[in-house]
Amino acid sequence: MTPDIHDIAGAPVIIGAGIAGLLTALHLAPQPVVLLSRTPLGTEASSTLAQGGLAASLGEDDTPELHLTDTLAAGDGHCDEQMARRVIEAAPQAIENLIRLGVPFDRSLDGRLRLGLEAAHSRRRIVHAAGDATGRELFRALLGVARRTRSITIMEGMTALRLVVSEGSIVGLLAVLHGGVFALPTRRVVLATGGIGGLFCDTTNPLASFGHGLALAACAGAELADLEFVQFHPTALDGPRRPMPLVSEAVRGEGAVLIDEHGNRFLADTLGAELASRDVVARAISDQLAAGHHVYLDARQCLGARFAKRFPAIDAICKQAGIDPAVQPIPVRPAAHYHMGGVAVDAEGRSSVSGLWACGEVACTGLHGANRLASNSLAEAVATAVWVASSVAGTCAGWQWARLPATVPVRPDPSSIHQLVSNALGIIRDGKGLREAIETLLPIAVGGMAAADPALVALLIAIAALRREESRGSHYRSDFPGRDAAALPSRLTLCTAFENAVTLSWQVSERSC
Template sequence: MSAPVIVIGSGIGGLVTALALAPRRVALVTKAAPGGETSTFWAQGGIAAALGDDDSAALHLEDTLAAGDGLCDRQAAEAIIAGAAEAIGFLQRHGVAFDRDGDGRLARGLEAAHARRRILHAGGDATGAAVICALTRAVAETPSITVMPDTEVRRLIAADGAVCGLVAAGNGETLTIPASRVVIATGGLGGLYEISTNPPGNFGQGVMLAARAGALLADMEFIQFHPTALAADLRPLPLISEAVRGEGAVLVNEKGERFLAATPGGELAPRDVVARAIAAQIARGGRVYLDARQALGRGFPARFPAIAGICTKAGINPAEELIPVRPAEHYAMGGIAVDQRARTSVTGLWAVGECAATGLHGANRLASNSLLEAAVTGLAAARDIAGLADAPGRPLPSACLPRPARIGIVRDIVSRELGVLRTGAGLRRSIEALLALVEAEEAASDPALVALSIAVFAHRREESRGAHARSDFPLKKPHSARQAMTLSQTLAAAHALCHTPCRRSA
């Protein structure tokens, strides 16, 4: 029998990949229970898919390119958007029940910067949870998939530019597993930020694993901050979905002023525009609220049951009261550079979902394109792997198990210097501090490596574009391009900035 494909991560990207590979053997490695501690589970907004009679893939692409602010890979975006119907069909066949309207057709919602109502939901505002529940059930019923829960991959083993195994911690043991086909589907890096809507333990493990194995990273400077997380003393911060604004809710400050009224698109302007506007209100000492009283009123709990429950727990009645909101880290547009087959620059290594940089999002993700991307790229990776002959086994180089990551000290630096608005001086401070942590080879080294990549990419982009804003470079350059670097190149750039000799190359 063929050697199993290793899939690392159990969000939508990993689950779709594993299911699509059947009947080929797959080992699904996840640091929690399948679907647990994933960003997918928290997703409220839904999945963008141009399936309506008044819609088309061309219109969806146009909206995606506009939101991406000049840095989308057009060919990659076209391919992913064109795969929407196949991806939705795959999810439905594996148990995802999307919401229907009164006529039995797929219900379609509206979100920011979309020209059409094209957002599919499952379970109202609990789409992510519905997807995870359906796909984990399907995985459990698929004999070719072996789930390895409570197992954390801490290093990939590579030789001569190809993957040959991995080192993981599981059940109190060190596991060294031979592997020539590995798919990284580990999600995002929200745990690097104090204020985030994502699981606090997700610091970009997949990005770290790929970078240490020699893979190219791309677009690391572009971190999307969701404008409307619930302003509460909770971690992660609950999300007040953009779909609430899509149904007519408006943003007001503590004076009752609708401060986005004159902005093109208003409350449904691109996320970076709305997030910076809210951040500016808070920076001057004000507060910001989402007002859904007139648009939804008593219908709020029926339309958004999960959000209504979140608000109730926080002591807020959204049908009658204002909802306090603030920006929070939400999504990383950058990550492991991949092609349209989800291949990385390392032989035998694929990446899907948020940890991958496909070029779909450019400088700013269009709302609800992320779950679409994860499903489509999961199918692409599975298709590519299925068409390959088994790679010959090779001896595994010796590798030790690194200590568990310590995020706290890195989180302080990232939250202070790599937020909604950045400065050249702050970026330089962060690079100096993070470089020292990376090279100390201690428990903070792995999360510091991911954060250092963000900081170096951000320092090199001397403009404000999409989700990347710098106070010292507030304008866009007339010509701009995506950035891509390996770890060794990132370290060299950091050392050059700090005027110190480079002490390591990977």
């Protein structure tokens, strides 16, 4: 049964019902809150696909300072150190909160939390649940609590189309449910919509994750940050399935190695080898594939017959594809996985638009910098959800009915731009490809068709990537392979982005005459 819109008008609205959205709603209790999910809960959330865990300095040989050092190193000089410290120091308590909510984290025989190792971490500090099904177990526990919490109104099958802004503040949102479009009045909206992997041909994200929240925020006038930094996970299962199943970094943490079809371990002489930062490993695999090689993750020596017990979900996925990891190497290739950029937010999750917050992957807090350290993303979501909820709860709840605009956006579909985005915004980029992509994406972004919002997000990323004339972290420019010490954080609004795009398209057209 769908709740009456009049009964919930004015309540804060959370768009997105993954882990970040659920936790924000739970932390707002007992204050009434509306949680919107485009699909039935859990069917298309990146959270449920997360195999990695939560990073926190819980070991006897670990400290927040060590965790911070690893985070800053992975971020390649681009992290907000103050925010990174705040999240890292909050992570252990956030995990305790999750335990109280019923999340069944894995434990050793003595009852202590079992800590795993992942790439670019100097200590074992990754907390998992059900081995390689952390996201699924975390989501399941939180959803159970949310469904029992009377202050949370869950609206499934509802898609937010646009935020309504008046005099620089949020006054409502447009949404579609059962084919009908309506305005939901509220002065408080939290974006928790996930990432952008659905823009690419090869991704580990749900295919509908095209950056929906970024499009909503951009059209509302919010400032976006670090959009050029897109992380490609090095080891997705190479096959026809989309989204691509992830072969967790934790497999390499247990000693699995990367080899070509001849058994050559091509990362053996690289600093960190298979546990180097993700951008290094992804580019190395990309180079192998470009040279005509096949790439495999070999766990036969380090795990062998123990693979199925340690990584039951990955084992099942591989066997569905006809591969037994105990006796066969796993074919892998990089895939779009995580977006370090997003809606620019402050320490409480507030955007530059009054009444708009962001939490989880859609937000850019500055924690990840140019390259996310493995398993810091879930830690960020569970830590920041508390701060976002507190900020929302302390904000005036007054509201008014918002008017429907003259035109209503259509439901978005990114499929027609997959190849364009993959070619221009992949692991290795160059100015020529970025300029051509911007020229092609601009008319699509303003065309009002199903690809408009996805094209808008891709356009924003391409402009940010073109403006960063250096290589840093996950952003690699073949025409600017060096790092520029003077490069600054990149910020965009829709207005400045369109000014850039129109000017560039005109310049390209002039040259082609």
